[in-house]
Amino acid sequence: MKDSAMSDDNVRDQKTTVEAKAPPMDIPLQECVGVGRLDPCTIVIFGASGDLTSRKLVPALYNLYLNDGLPKPLIIVGASRTALSHDEFREKLKSSYSATGNADLSLWNEFVGNLFYKPVIYDSLDSYKELAEFLRKLDQEHKVGGNRVFDLAVPPSLYPVIGEMLGKSGLAQEGENGNGWSRLVVEKPFGRDLKTAKELDETLHRNFLEHQIFRIDHYLAKETVQNILMFRFANSIFEPIWNRSYIGYVGIVAAEKLGVEMRAGYYEHAGVIRDMFQNHIMQVLAMITMEPPSLFEADLVRDERAKVFRSLKPLDRSKQADDLILGQYGPGIIDGVEVPGYRGEPGVNAQSLIPTFAMMRVFIDNWRWRGVPFYLVSGKRLAKKMTRVVVQFRRVPHSMFRNVLGEEILANRLVLGIYPQEKITLTFQTKHPGARSCLRPVTMDFSYDQNYSGPKFEAYEKVLLDCIQGDQMLFWSDNGVRLSWSFLTPILEECETCDDRGARLHPYHSGSWGPDAAKRWMKLIIDEP
Ligand code: BG6
Numbered sequence: 001m002k003d004s005a006m007s008d009d010n011v012r013d014q015k016t017t018v019e020a021k022a023p024p025m026d027i028p029l030q031e032c033v034g035v036g037r038l039d040p041c042t043i044v045i046f047g048a049s050g051d052l053t054s055r056k057l058v059p060a061l062y063n064l065y066l067n068d069g070l071p072k073p074l075i076i077v078g079a080s081r082t083a084l085s086h087d088e089f090r091e092k093l094k095s096s097y098s099a100t101g102n103a104d105l106s107l108w109n110e111f112v113g114n115l116f117y118k119p120v121i122y123d124s125l126d127s128y129k130e131l132a133e134f135l136r137k138l139d140q141e142h143k144v145g146g147n148r149v150f151d152l153a154v155p156p157s158l159y160p161v162i163g164e165m166l167g168k169s170g171l172a173q174e175g176e177n178g179n180g181w182s183r184l185v186v187e188k189p190f191g192r193d194l195k196t197a198k199e200l201d202e203t204l205h206r207n208f209l210e211h212q213i214f215r216i217d218h219y220l221a222k223e224t225v226q227n228i229l230m231f232r233f234a235n236s237i238f239e240p241i242w243n244r245s246y247i248g249y250v251g252i253v254a255a256e257k258l259g260v261e262m263r264a265g266y267y268e269h270a271g272v273i274r275d276m277f278q279n280h281i282m283q284v285l286a287m288i289t290m291e292p293p294s295l296f297e298a299d300l301v302r303d304e305r306a307k308v309f310r311s312l313k314p315l316d317r318s319k320q321a322d323d324l325i326l327g328q329y330g331p332g333i334i335d336g337v338e339v340p341g342y343r344g345e346p347g348v349n350a351q352s353l354i355p356t357f358a359m360m361r362v363f364i365d366n367w368r369w370r371g372v373p374f375y376l377v378s379g380k381r382l383a384k385k386m387t388r389v390v391v392q393f394r395r396v397p398h399s400m401f402r403n404v405l406g407e408e409i410l411a412n413r414l415v416l417g418i419y420p421q422e423k424i425t426l427t428f429q430t431k432h433p434g435a436r437s438c439l440r441p442v443t444m445d446f447s448y449d450q451n452y453s454g455p456k457f458e459a460y461e462k463v464l465l466d467c468i469q470g471d472q473m474l475f476w477s478d479n480g481v482r483l484s485w486s487f488l489t490p491i492l493e494e495c496e497t498c499d500d501r502g503a504r505l506h507p508y509h510s511g512s513w514g515p516d517a518a519k520r521w522m523k524l525i526i527d528e529p
Contacts, residue, residue, distance in 0.1 A: 038071035038468055039180070040144045042135060046162055047153035048078025048089065048117065052187070054096035057153060058115075060460035062097065065111050066104060067455050071468060073142045078117045079131060080154075089117035114142075122154070123161050128169035135171075136178055147180035149467050156189055160203040167207025174212070185214045185467055188279050189270065190476065193492060194485040201478050214467045215476035219280035220287075221459035221466075224418045224448055226474070228287040228389075229301070231416070231424065239292075241393070243368045248411065251375040251390040251525025252284050255382040257334055259510070260356070264347030271354040272326075273492055276378040279476075282309065282484045284418075285374060288389055289364055298472040302480060309483035313363040320494055321504060325518045327357035329381040332510030339381065339510045353501050356380045357508060359518045360491075375521050381510040387418035390525045404437045422448035 043061070045053050064070045078089050090112040097103050118134050121127040139146050150166060152159055163184065166172045174182050184204065191197025204213055219225055232238055241247070254276055260267045267275065286305035293300035315323050330341035343350050357379030363371065393412040401409065409429060417423040424446045432440040449456075457465070466474055498504065506515030513522050 038465075039147050040071050040073050040142075041147035041149060041180070041468055042075040042077060042138060042144050043149045043151060043464070043468075044077045044079055044131075044135070045151045045153055046079050046120070046122070046158070047155075049080040049082040049084065049092070050153055052153040053078065054093055056460045057151065057464070058093050059097055059100065060458055060464055062108070062111055063458065064461050064465065066107055069455075069461075069465065073144060074114060074468075075138055075142055075144055076115045077135065077138070078115070079120045081119065081121065083119050084117050086115070086117050090115055122158055123165065125165060125168055128165045128171065132169050132171050132177075139178060145180045146178045147182075149183045149185060149464075151185040151464075152187060156187075159186055160200055163204045163207050172207045172212070181212075181470065182208075183212050183214055183467055183470070184208050185216060185463075187216050189274055190215055190279075190481050191485065192269070192274060194482065194489040197481055197485045201481070205478075210478055211470075211472070213478070214463075214472065215481060216463055217279045217283050217474070217476055218459040218463065220283050220474040221457070221462040222418060223456070224416065224422045225284060225287060227448070228284075228416065229296075233292045244370055244372050246393055247372055248392045248394045249373045249375065249524065250288060250392070251377070251388075252281055252288070253375075253386065253388055253390070253525055254281060254284075254378040255384060255386045255513075255526075256378075256380050257382065257385045259329065259339060259381045260342060260345050260348065262346065264345055267356075268348060268352060268354055272356055272358045272378055272380070273488060273495075277358065277360065277376065278484060278488055281376050281378060282488075283476075284389060285362075285376065286480075288391075289369055289374075291368070301473055302475075302477040306477060306480040306483050308364060309480065309487055311364045311366045311369075312487045313365045314487065315360075315362070315491055315494075317490070317494055320491070323361045324491065324495070325357075325359045325506065325515060325521070326355040326495065326504055327379065327506040327508045327515035327518065328352070328354065329356050329379075329510045330507045332381065332512065334381065334511045341507075341510065342381075353505055355495070355505060357382070357506075357514050357518070359514070359521055361521070375525055377514075377518075377522070377525065379508075379514050383511055383513050385419060386526070389416040389418070390414075391416070392524070401437070401439075405439060409439065410441055424448075 045057055047053060058076070061070065061074075061076060065074075078084075084092070093115070094105075094108060094112070097108075098105065116138065118131055120131055135148065136146075138144065148171070150162075150171070152162055154162065163172075166184070170177050171179070172182050172184070173179055186204070191200050232242060283305070286308040289308050290301075290304040291307070293304045328342050331344065332339060332341075342348055342354070342356050343352050348354075358377070360376045362374045362376060363369070364374070391414040393414070395411040396409055399405070399409055410427075413427045415425045417425070426444045427441050428444070429439045430442050432438045462474070466472075495501065495504070506517045508515040513519075513526060
């Protein structure tokens with residue numbers, strides 16, 4: 001089929017901008033999240049001496065504190081192997097927060113009054129019993145009610161260990177031994193394939209019930225990703241055309257300028273498919289394609305997202321090379337500076353065959369989407385950091401203008417910008433002013449923060465608040481994770497075991513838009529290459 005919408009329908013002439021006006025919506029943070037209704041609790045962060053705690057978790061909690069967005073009281077307990085006193089821990093966090101450049105230390109001294117540290121040995125049951133005792137004392141002193149969030153900011157190999165120990169020490173049980181509710185926050189990656197994800201789930205489920213487990217995907221916590229559901233299901237004009245009859249193809253792209261940085265140890269075992277596709281790209285795909293649930297409730301929404309993964313058409317092994325292009329960045333120039341290739345990065349094997357770029361064409365085998373290609377792209381060291389969804393509509397079925405304008409009329413395109421611009425643009429045709437009959441594509445443009453100056457949540461702030469509220473809407477469910485791995489595991493196995501693994505890995509220059517082999521598809525979703 002020569003799908004008319006598959007040619008480069010991209011609209012380049014975007015000179016005219018029509019602004020969509022939105023009513024002012026400055027809602028105070030407390031009203032947004034119902035802070036008054038948040039239960040007092042203790043957040044125990046395992047891996048407290050690590051990077052994630054000082055760079056993301058504690059700054060997120062402090063920002064919420066600055067905006068009066070946390071329950072009262074909220075106690076934070078850092079737990080890790082390193083021996084630190086409470087004060088040393090507080091000082092360490094203060095110096096890394098101060099180094100962020102835009103630090104506001106006005107309430108820091110007050111904030112750290114609720115911050116404590118407890119050394120733990122991750123695989124020692126006695127150590128967890130001591131932790132339990134420590135938490136009980138804090139409960140009594142601060143009247144926290146025994147409610148606890150356990151955040152696993154540790155390497156994935158420790159998830160089952162800590163999960164098991166929390167279970168054995170009684171800390172996972174809700175409503176017993178002075179416990180209130182008990183929740184476990186698990187970072188990605190959740191397993192490295194279907195088998196390991198199942199094993200991890202089995203261990204966690206031996207100790208926690210599903211409603212207690214919060215599997216993070218920070219993309220779901222992005223405002224613009226959440227907005228996809230509002231855009232689709234709170235308007236009546238888009239849903240009737242949101243299907244194979246009107247949409248020619250969809251592109252989802254998460255392009256990054258950054259390289260692997262100092263994460264070679266992790267990335268050498270992950271690669272782009274585990275790092276970006278298994279989680280973030282799959283969730284965006286689900287938000288774009290899921291059916292409307294009967295109510296905006298966590299279980300119902302998560303079920304609909306999971307159904308999308310179940311409907312993904314498996315890639316045909318024998319033709320996989322047509323549907324999957326893998327690449328690895330070589331040296332190049334980013335922002336005018338020479339940068340090394342992936343194999344020259346610290347900690348990377350000089351012969352590494354790990355992909356840092358992937359473009360996958362997938363199909364969803366259901367009534368709504370049958371036959372519509374979804375182009376999924378992510379890569380490191382590309383020309384720009386850009387995250388967006390492109391919905392390319394089909395061309396008009398018949399052109400009554402063909403005698404004056406020819407057959408070619410560019411099709412409509414909707415772009416949901418996630419980064420750098422958080423915006424929605426819709427491009428359509430208008431008459432070019434003047435005596436001659438000719439068309440002009442124009443773009444209607446809505447900026448997400450237009451007419452809004454209220455507080456904004458960083459992804460981690462949203463994730464932590466939702467967990468304190470017990471709201472699972474923006475987290476992975478167990479069957480969602482399994483179904484997503486069920487689709488990707490055979491693809492990974494094929495890529496990682498095939499004889500021509502090296503030949504299928506296309507090199508690209510850092511600062512480019514990926515390998516030449518992907519250009520044909522990249523042209524469909526990115527304006528620039
Ligand atoms: C993380 C990946 O989950 O997402 C990183 O591990 C990637 O490799 C990051 O850089 C991208 O997130 P964002 O929000 O910057 O698009």
